[in-house]
Amino acid sequence: MTKRRVISFAQNAVAIESEGTRADRIVDFLFHDTSSDDRIVPHVELRVAEPIRPETLAVFQDYTSIFESESDAELAEFLLGNVTVHLADKSHGGMVFHAGALVWNRFGVLVPGSIGAGKTTMTTWLVTRGLDYLTDEMVWVPEGTDAIHGLTRPLNVKKPSRVVLQDIFDFEKHAAEILSSDRIDLIPPTALKPDNVLSTPRLGLIVFPKYQPHGELEIQQLSKAQTGFALLETLVNARNLTEHGFHETARLAQLAPAYRIRYSHFEQIREPIENLLASVDAR
């Protein structure tokens, strides 16, 4: 029995076929909350199935195996990364940022950052503080709008972040709900917040995080131009946009307050973040 699922984001789509209970379970785990628009023709067709070797699952593209593993978590990590790259590659109609996103009182909180900045760590913590989760990886803002569309997927927590997060999330207690490998933990948002609500909020606040293991808290409010510059550094699909998304990103940068936050532990940022969220409430 083959199941087919279309994952759509930023006006493009990837199709995934899964064969067998194990493959179905992984695909459903990863893309349960991801949007699906049947009107968009997928530009990539993937298949998750058992290859010849027993106990192993593989990801196929165009009838060629591109990844095999005995580990569900490793396969899930690969599939998640592969789909995300394909969706970013053909994205258009707006800006795609490398960013986490959450919702607070109907407003979107954007958490942009390059690899290693601590987007997922900050996003995870914010979900435990009561914000609704949208994504920890990629956000699409349609041209001319300030609507935040998240690529909703399990949070992809790298192993070094587990130490940072273990005080706010009991990994052992939730072991049956998450997929873990030597490198990552994939955590469904409902494991962090059972009543998580998905939506498409308007942009209300931008936080550029930088986690560093040691050091003092630093919070800098960014000017609009600094915000634009920092956002452009996280723009994933510039080559697909008019003028590389320069004017659109500059427009977006002027719509919400932005802060750069450097922190070493969550207790440092609890009060400042609450104050920033209160300022969003007041908008």
Place this chain on the structure above:
Amino acid sequence: MATSNKPRRMSEYRLEKMDEEFLLFDPAQTKILYCNETASLIWQLCDGTRTTQQVIATLSDAYPDAANVIANDVDATLKLFLENGAIEYV
């Protein structure tokens, strides 16, 4: 660079004015420059008719309290612009 040379903005650069600051973008090289308020003023004065010395003098007249640092600021900023292909000297 001699202060008698005249810096001129490269026309390829796109500009976004945000409050008193600028973002500059060169689509050919996909290069982005952030200009704080001072750098934005310097950019505006790079019209190919003023020498570097005249740029310094104009800013020193406008901001006499900062006159002692303006020459260095102008020098450093023009160097940055030149390195990024944002200006040329005529």
